[in-house]
Amino acid sequence: MASTNQSPFYIQAEKKFLLAQNNEEKLQYLEEMIRECPKHKSAEKMLANLKTRYIKLKEKIERTRRVSKGASKKGIKKEELQVAIVGKTLSGKSSLLSALTNAKPKISDSMFATTQSQIGMMNFSGVNIQMIEVPAIESEYYDKGLVHTADLILILVDSIEQINEIKKKLGNTNNKTLIVFNKIDLLNTNEKRRLEATLKSHKLNFVMISAKTGENFSELKEKIFSGFGKLRVFTKEPGKKKSEKPVILESNSTVKDVAEKILKGFSKNVMETRIWGPSSKFPGQKVGLTHLLKDLDVVEFKTR
Ligand SMILES: Nc1nc2c(ncn2[C@@H]2O[C@H](COP(=O)(O)OP(=O)(O)OP(=O)(O)O)[C@@H](O)[C@H]2O)c(=O)[nH]1
Ligand SMILES: [Mg+2]
Known part of the structure; x- marks a missing residue:
């Protein structure tokens, strides 16, 4: 930009632009720079460049405005519970x-x-x-x-x-x-x-x-x-302790639902399932994938 001869007004505006504290201020000084930019042929490219920057910055400001406006309404990231x-x-x-x-x-x-x-x-x-x-x-x-x-x-x-x-x-x-x-x-x-x-x-x-x-x-x-109305189900691997954090499931979930959730779609790799806790008849009962779970069950998967 320095190659074009600039008026002192332009230089002033550019200085203010560089010192601006936020995007709104930057936009304001960018506008001033466009106004003060020489309009002759040799400065055409520079003017076009300034205008592009102006539009981009304006879009950016509007985007963040929309986001922060939304945040106070429904921008709260919804957790599982x-x-x-x-x-x-x-x-x-x-x-x-x-x-x-x-x-x-x-x-x-x-x-x-x-x-x-x-x-x-x-x-x-x-x-x-x-x-x-x-x-x-x-x-x-x-x-x-x-x-x-x-x-x-x-x-x-x-x-x-x-x-x-x-x-x-x-x-x-x-x-x-x-x-x-x-x-x-x-x-x-x-x-x-x-x-x-x-x-x-x-x-x-x-x-x-x-x-x-x-x-x-x-x-x-x-x-x-x-x-x-949800279930907490702990999972474990054979010979290991149960998970510290339970998996949260809908109330009518089955062994297959837990397997899908923790194995991320690889429930077909489950070879054997054992169960401890409220839904088991006895500790370590072997169950199938359709077995219905209860809150605080512990499920052990043996996978291939
Ligand atoms: N004795 C007693 N006072 C309480 C209890 N809970 C809240 N307060 C008092 O009730 C007043 C209002 O409490 P806040 O928790 O600010 O009420 P809020 O529902 O958030 O009110 P806003 O946000 O203003 O709508 C305060 O003076 C609290 O100290 C309680 O269990 N027992
Ligand atoms: Mg309050």
């Missing part, structure tokens, strides 16, 4: 997310503190469960799309009335749900007993917790996992 925490403001969504996962959302006693979905990871017996706090259901930031793709919706409430209110707002969904009644540290033994009786009488799948004290968290985690 995903839970959405849904509830009214101040029900304790951030408190729960923060107590169960590595996330550090803002916990506050002023309303609508969470305006963007917050993500955390919870490990439960070797299974990673992605948990998402969705902004309060009655707020403009509530993200319906995110909720409807979750494997399980935690309906977090601190009063009985909120249950139907939230269910109504959720509308008809195919999602599995679990009612989580929070703040039971504020109730005495009698009040807890009455609350439990009421929830039972409505035949709800529920758990009563305190996000503050951690009361009943182990029951909560169990219910979250069973809420997915």
Whole structure:
């Protein structure tokens, strides 16, 4: 570019371009450079080059804009097991997310503190469960799309009335749900007993917790996992210990499904399968590929 005689204005613009902090600024100075670029014949190539750079940069900026806009909506990478925490403001969504996962959302006693979905990871017996706090259901930031793709919706409430209110707002969904009644540290033994009786009488799948004290968290985690309706199956090779992390499978899975998943399509290489755990008649029972599995089974494959 130096070969063409440039005006001081052009040189100035180019300097600013080179010092620009971000793409938006670069674009602005590139535009200035185009304006200041000499329009005579010998500079034609250079002008064309500047214009190409301008268009490319503009496209790049628009691309990243689209991506980051999407990220706040549905750009959250969905893990195998995903839970959405849904509830009214101040029900304790951030408190729960923060107590169960590595996330550090803002916990506050002023309303609508969470305006963007917050993500955390919870490990439960070797299974990673992605948990998402969705902004309060009655707020403009509530993200319906995110909720409807979750494997399980935690309906977090601190009063009985909120249950139907939230269910109504959720509308008809195919999602599995679990009612989580929070703040039971504020109730005495009698009040807890009455609350439990009421929830039972409505035949709800529920758990009563305190996000503050951690009361009943182990029951909560169990219910979250069973809420997915999935199986954890450990695998092993003959003479070795079982895998540390289980394979996650749909509830009606067979030995063949595990084999396909871990052998990546090479289940035909399985010569013999033995099974330990809930679905076996006795430890080490030999089974065929159509054998139906149960949660926490251990499957051993002898392959060729
Ligand atoms: N006593 C008690 N207070 C709780 C419990 N969980 C949350 N809180 C309190 O309730 C208030 C709201 O908690 P958050 O976790 O910020 O509620 P949120 O649902 O995330 O609220 P928004 O994001 O603003 O919609 C805070 O003052 C918390 O300390 C609980 O189990 N027991
Ligand atoms: Mg919050």
